[in-house]
Amino acid sequence: MKAEKNIVITGFMGSGKTTVGEALSRKLKREFVDMDAEIERRAGMSIPEIFRRQGEAAFRDKERKLAYELALRHGLVIATGGGALVDGELRDMMAQHGALICLQASPADIRARLEESDGRPLAANWERLYHARQTAYAQIPRQVITTGKTPQVIAAEIAALCADALFVKAPDGGGYPIHIKRGILAGLGLDAQAYGLQGPVVLVTNETIAPLYGESLARALPQASLIRVPDGEAHKNLDTVRQVYDDLLSLGADRGTTLIALGGGVIGDMAGFVAASYMRGIPLAQIPTTLLSMVDSSVGGKTGVDLPQGKNLIGAFKQPRRVIIDPDVLNSLPQSEWRCGMAEVIKHGLIGRPSLLDETLWKLERAEELIQQAVQVKIDVVEVDPFETGIRAHLNLGHTFGHAIEKVTGYAVPHGEAVAIGIVKAARLSRNLGLIGDALLGEIQTIFWKIGLPTDIAIDAERCYAAMATDKKWKAGLSRLIVLKGVGEAAIVEGVSREEILAVL
Ligand SMILES: NC(=O)c1ccc[n+]([C@@H]2O[C@H](COP(=O)([O-])OP(=O)(O)OC[C@H]3O[C@@H](n4cnc5c(N)ncnc54)[C@H](O)[C@@H]3O)[C@@H](O)[C@H]2O)c1
Incomplete structure (x- = not known):
């Protein structure tokens, strides 16, 4: 049996580490270790006494030794002291040996709890310490906001987070989990609290x-309503946004309402924009239903x-x-639609995860694994460049060519097919620039053939070039394209000449 990783709960004093840790250990039937209590037990005196008699440095030393000792064990729920993981080295060590969770309580909650308890040696100056430690806490990717939640709800949230989720660090210092699991939707009603969907929620689909x-999800989730919009990219517009605003208002949705975008990219983009703008922003959960x-x-x-x-001329960044x-x-x-999604999966393989190019993975039966690997590429890129100022552009591999093909053919070529052709054109350009050889270009073509995607199209090259030149990313007429230097290695090139681009078109 695989040894279970420790779950390590940290956070500022008064954030509820011990109470939540106990609730989690009961829920998961795991042993609980409260580090402060263990240090007191071993020293035979209270923490204020250790501080008084031996000083803070001696306490930190005990804390450090205990952290290393616990990291060697498995399957524990550990609550650390508030200052334990401010030390970057200790934090990294604990993160390597367990799932690290940071509880985030509001200053008002902390004040109330500190007033109730005594015996915390650093409590007197807590506000200064609170601000000083925020940078260190923000380094922990899994953040759990505790305000307004019971210890049981927080424990359930942590359990879900540790069970099956990938995690995306968001630019505001927080982040969000991505749960990938077969059959997860069927159990969502029962586990609504653990997924933060206890209501009120509005599903937009x-x-x-x-x-x-x-309809079944709206029946299963507590306090849920359903808004339907017409299907298709033609409806990803402001008229539909307006319709959803109206429906939300008549449902009485407010800032306490979570909007769930249930659908493909069209619904995710449109409903995500509604969540970003309705009442200046309401919580958003994404439940994507296409591979793309x-x-x-x-x-x-x-x-x-x-x-x-x-x-996509109107929009906003809105983290779910x-x-x-x-x-x-x-x-x-x-x-x-599966094939269209596969074009993006291959793109992710080419820019960051060569294992995605293994054809044994391209099956519905292995979709969980395929999605996990492909989504990790997206996570890696957006964490480094959340607002698309640098390497996020790598995700556009093949897209400048692809968008132009869509435009020139009046959108008769589906997006995924246009992307596949675009990636081959980007690869051909990379070959012509001497960045890759003929062999890799040939391999990429073969991959798309195997999936059933086209790799070329008879098209008016001049019109295509003109469409490419209107790309938002080209500055002052200077071309800006993503090329390949090898598998797993993309790069941005600027100023590729018109002739070189026409040659691959
Ligand atoms: N925000 C981003 O970062 C980003 C990235 C890439 C693409 N996009 C956008 O995504 C959109 C394309 O998304 P898409 O390819 O998912 O298209 P889509 O949302 O139009 O879905 C394709 C079709 O499949 C249907 N469908 C969806 N899930 C289904 C399911 N499980 N079973 C049966 N039918 C289902 C939909 O109703 C639709 O008819 C474009 O508008 C594009 O601009 C956004």
Whole structure:
């Protein structure tokens, strides 16, 4: 049997580490170690006494030794002292040996709790200490906000976080889990609290997905309502946004309401934008239902709608509170949509995870693994560059060519097919620039053939070039493209000449 990792709960004094740790140990039937209590037991005196007689340095030394000792054990729930993991080295060590959770309580909650308890040697100057320690706490990727939640709810949230979730660090210092599990939607009603969906929630979905998954989910979740919008990219616009605002108002939705975007990238982008703007922002959860939205659009916080003048021209960055992915919903996804998602999966393989290029993984039966690996590439990129100022552009591999192909053909070529052709064009350009050899170009073509995606199209090269030149990322007419230097290695090149681009078109 695989040894279970320790769960280590840290956070500022008064954030509830001990109470939550006890609740979690009962829930998971694991042994609980409260580090402060253990230090007191071993020293035979209270912490204030250790501070008084031996000084803070001696206490920190005991804390450090105990942390190393506990890290060698497995399956524990550990509550640390508030200052234990401010030390970066100790924090990294604990993170390597366990799942690290930081409880975030509001200053008002902390004040109230400190007034109730005594015997905390550093409590007198707690406000100064609170601000000084925030930078260290922010280094911990899994943050759990405790305000307004019972210890049992917080324990359930931590359990969910540790069970099956990947985690995305958000630019505001917080972050959100991505749960990927077959059948997760069927149990969501029962586990609503653990997933922060205890209500009120409003599911926003389209006419295709409502009868498949939306209606049953709305019945299963407490205090849930359902809003339906028409299906299709043609409806990813401000008219639909307006319709959803109206529906939310008539449902009485306020800032305490969580909006759930249930659908593909079109719903995720449109409903995400509604969540970013309705009443200046309400909580958002993404439940993506296409392969593309699972591996790409539901993660990273880009939301928006189209204008008649162009795609995604209106939008906002809105980080979801969580992303819930049930690979089972892909059973009802049309094959053509699966292939479109696969174009993005291959792109992720080419820019960061070569194992995704292994064809034995491209099966519905292995979707959980496929999605986990593909979404990790997106996480790695958006964590480094949340607002698309640098390497996030790598995710556009093949997309400048692809968008131009979509535009010139009047959107007759589906997005995924255009991306596949675009990636091959980007690879050909990389070969022409001497960055990769013929062999890799050939391999990429073969991958798309195997998936059933096209690799070329007869198209007016001049019109295509003109469409590319309107790309938002080209500055003052200077071309800006993503190329490959090898598998797993993308790069941005600027100023590739018109002739070189026409040659690959
Ligand atoms: N925000 C981002 O970072 C980002 C990234 C990539 C793409 N996008 C956007 O995503 C959109 C494309 O998303 P998409 O490819 O998911 O298309 P989509 O949302 O239009 O879904 C494709 C079709 O599949 C149907 N469908 C969805 N899930 C289904 C299921 N489980 N079973 C049966 N049918 C199902 C939908 O109703 C739709 O008809 C574009 O608007 C694009 O701009 C956004």
